[in-house]
Amino acid sequence: MSAEIVVMVVGSGLLILGAFIIATAAIGLVKLPDLYTRASAVGTAAGLGITVIIVGVVVLDFSVLNLVKGLIAIAAQLLTSAVGSFALARAGYMTGSHPAPTTVPDELAESATHDAQLAQNARRDVGDHSAGS
Amino acid sequence: MIPDIVTAVVVGLLAIAIVLAVAGVVRARTAGDAVVAGDLFFFAFIGFVAVFGLIFSIEAVIDVILVATVLGFLSVLSLARLLQGGQR
Numbered sequence: 001m002s003a004e005i006v007v008m009v010v011g012s013g014l015l016i017l018g019a020f021i022i023a024t025a026a027i028g029l030v031k032l033p034d035l036y037t038r039a040s041a042v043g044t045a046a047g048l049g050i051t052v053i054i055v056g057v058v059v060l061d062f063s064v065l066n067l068v069k070g071l072i073a074i075a076a077q078l079l080t081s082a083v084g085s086f087a088l089a090r091a092g093y094m095t096g097s098h099p100a101p102t103t104v105p106d107e108l109a110e111s112a113t114h115d116a117q118l119a120q121n122a123r124r125d126v127g128d129h130s131a132g133s
Numbered sequence: 134m135i136p137d138i139v140t141a142v143v144v145g146l147l148a149i150a151i152v153l154a155v156a157g158v159v160r161a162r163t164a165g166d167a168v169v170a171g172d173l174f175f176f177a178f179i180g181f182v183a184v185f186g187l188i189f190s191i192e193a194v195i196d197v198i199l200v201a202t203v204l205g206f207l208s209v210l211s212l213a214r215l216l217q218g219g220q221r
Binding site for chain 2: 012019020025
């Protein structure tokens with residue numbers, strides 16, 4: 001009897017925690033300034049929220065088969081949500097979605113201009129070389 | 134199996150998330166913002182499936198969640214690919 005109560009309390013707490021984490025991701029979607037911070041909020045917080053909800057479902061509806069399926073689902077969720085939001089942020093950068101003005105180290109832009117400068121220097125070197133010989 | 138108050142709190146929180154996600158899709162200025170909001174909608178919907186599967190004691194709920202987590206990843210990847218017009 002008391003074991004059932006413990007299972008019910010723990011499972012219910014996990015369900016509420018997961019739903020709260022997903023609601024936090026939704027608030028971040030509204031409040032954050034640009035695509036990259038939004039993708040970060042949704043990718044990490046919603047991935048963790050689904051993980052906690054899966055643990056709650058397994059606790060409330062326990063069997064060995066459910067435990068195995070739940071572990072596979074948690075592994076898939078933790079691996080894929082980060083990769084998905086990374087691909088999304090990268091696609092947004094490639095299609096010219098501007099970061100918020102408060103973004104200070106913009107390493108992708110710096111490396112892009114750096115590469116362009118390197119290519120320009122290489123072209124100039126080749127030209128000098130052919131002109132000299 | 135789970136108390137009604139827990140069901141109400143969980144469904145309420147997930148409903149807030151879904152409403153904000155739909156508002157994010159509607160208000161999105163760029164396509165990337167719409168895809169992020171749609172991603173959040175999908176996660177909140179998985180939460181709904183889990184909770185209602187527990188309430189109505191459907192046995193296949195963990196299978197549905199397992200398939201949904203794997204396939205939602207593919208949808209986000211294909212939408213990200215579509216944003217770039219099929220290029221990498």
